[in-house]
Amino acid sequence: MLWATINFLLFVALLVHYLRAPLRDHFRLRSERLVEALAAGARAREHAEALRATIARDLADLPALRERLRADLRATAERQREQLVTGGRQTAERILADARLLAEQEFATARKAVRVELIGEAVRQSSALLRQTLTPADQERLLHGFIASARAA
Numbered sequence: 001m002l003w004a005t006i007n008f009l010l011f012v013a014l015l016v017h018y019l020r021a022p023l024r025d026h027f028r029l030r031s032e033r034l035v036e037a038l039a040a041g042a043r044a045r046e047h048a049e050a051l052r053a054t055i056a057r058d059l060a061d062l063p064a065l066r067e068r069l070r071a072d073l074r075a076t077a078e079r080q081r082e083q084l085v086t087g088g089r090q091t092a093e094r095i096l097a098d099a100r101l102l103a104e105q106e107f108a109t110a111r112k113a114v115r116v117e118l119i120g121e122a123v124r125q126s127s128a129l130l131r132q133t134l135t136p137a138d139q140e141r142l143l144h145g146f147i148a149s150a151r152a153a
Helices: 002-133 136-152
Strands: none
Touching: none
């Protein structure tokens, strides 16, 4: 039994001698990985807390943001309404000016047509009146007067 104990102690001594450095490295690396994992977890927790704080702040600002957006939309709608009203007024003024111009042109055309018609009617009536009232002697006198004035010209 002494030999078994010596063999066992010798076996343990050899194991310790040859496996001490690899076991130490293994446990050191494992400790480093655990420390890194804990640090990464802490960083992730800090990031999550910051994100949660940002979301909470954004949620708290949500009513104010909604009011700002509503005010912006109202202002935009008001500007567009003013632009449409201004454009409508300009269009109406342009249509009114075009209508006035067209009415003036139609009035001038109608006045000219009435004048031409009145002149034509006056010529017809005066021709008829002259035919009725002129005697052959009057016609002879007018003809000689016309010829005399044509020679003088």
